[in-house]
Amino acid sequence: MIRVLVVDDHSIVREGAKRIIADQGDMKVTGECSDGREALCHVLENEYDVILLDIALPGMDGLDVLRAVKAQKPSLPVLILSMYPEKQYASRVLKEGAAGYLPKESLPSELVNAIRKVARGKKYISESFAENVVSVLSEDSKPLHDHLSNKEYQVFMKIIKGLETKQIASELSLAPSTISTYRARILKKMNMNTTSELVRYAIENRLIP
Numbered sequence: 710m711i712r713v714l715v716v717d718d719h720s721i722v723r724e725g726a727k728r729i730i731a732d733q734g735d736m737k738v739t740g741e742c743s744d745g746r747e748a749l750c751h752v753l754e755n756e757y758d759v760i761l762l763d764i765a766l767p768g769m770d771g772l773d774v775l776r777a778v779k780a781q782k783p784s785l786p787v788l789i790l791s792m793y794p795e796k797q798y799a800s801r802v803l804k805e806g807a808a809g810y811l812p813k814e815s816l817p818s819e820l821v822n823a824i825r826k827v828a829r830g831k832k833y834i835s836e837s838f839a840e841n842v843v844s845v846l847s848e849d850s851k852p853l854h855d856h857l858s859n860k861e862y863q864v865f866m867k868i869i870k871g872l873e874t875k876q877i878a879s880e881l882s883l884a885p886s887t888i889s890t891y892r893a894r895i896l897k898k899m900n901m902n903t904t905s906e907l908v909r910y911a912i913e914n915r916l917i918p
Contacts, residue, residue, distance in 0.1 A: 711735060711736035713760075714760045715742075736824060744766055745766045745771065745773060752785070753781065760788065761824070762775065763790060764798060765792065770863065772805060776805060786808035786809075788807070788823055789802045790820070795812060803832070809827050812835075853900070854899065857895060864892065865907065868908075
């Protein structure tokens with residue numbers, strides 16, 4: 710039996726995942742939680758075969774949870790289930806040690822297949838992402854946004870969606886001055902001067918859904 714921990718801050722997503730998994734004879738949701746810190750407590754106190762993890766979590770975000778899990782239990786597969794398109798996060802989470810990445814709009818059958826595959830110690834990526842994975846992960850063709858740290862990338866994604874500094878600070882539980890510092894770093898690393906340039910770059914690279 711594949712024991713699954715579901716980590717998502719939306720109860721409707723957790724319930725949906727639980728129903729899909731409950732229909733399978735070889736897997737079962739044995740734990741669920743809505744934030745990153747609670748997820749780490751579950752991982753340390755219980756045994757799981759797969760973690761189904763969202764990226765956008767309150768407080769401690771999914772990328773931080775992923776790194777913490779891999780530090781504590783490196784062999785535990787973490788399957789990212791996210792609202793963000795693969796182009797935005799897939800290569801980043803795979804580099805951080807995730808066993809796979811699945812957009813939330815994926816079919817239930819894809820979720821089930823992904824859980825089974827990562828539980829066997831394999832990596833899961835969709836066919837569409839597999840077609841581009843070599844070029845995405847290649848240093849020679851590394852896009853500008855791949856030079857950003859994970860936290861810078863989070864701030865970058867919120868900036869291009871039009872959020873103000875105070876909004877971003879609130880969502881990431883950081884000071885507005887810290888967000889301003891991140892913004893300056895992002896502009897410098899991407900060799901740009903204005904937010905509008907960042908937005909134009911995001912549109913050209915299809916980073917905005």
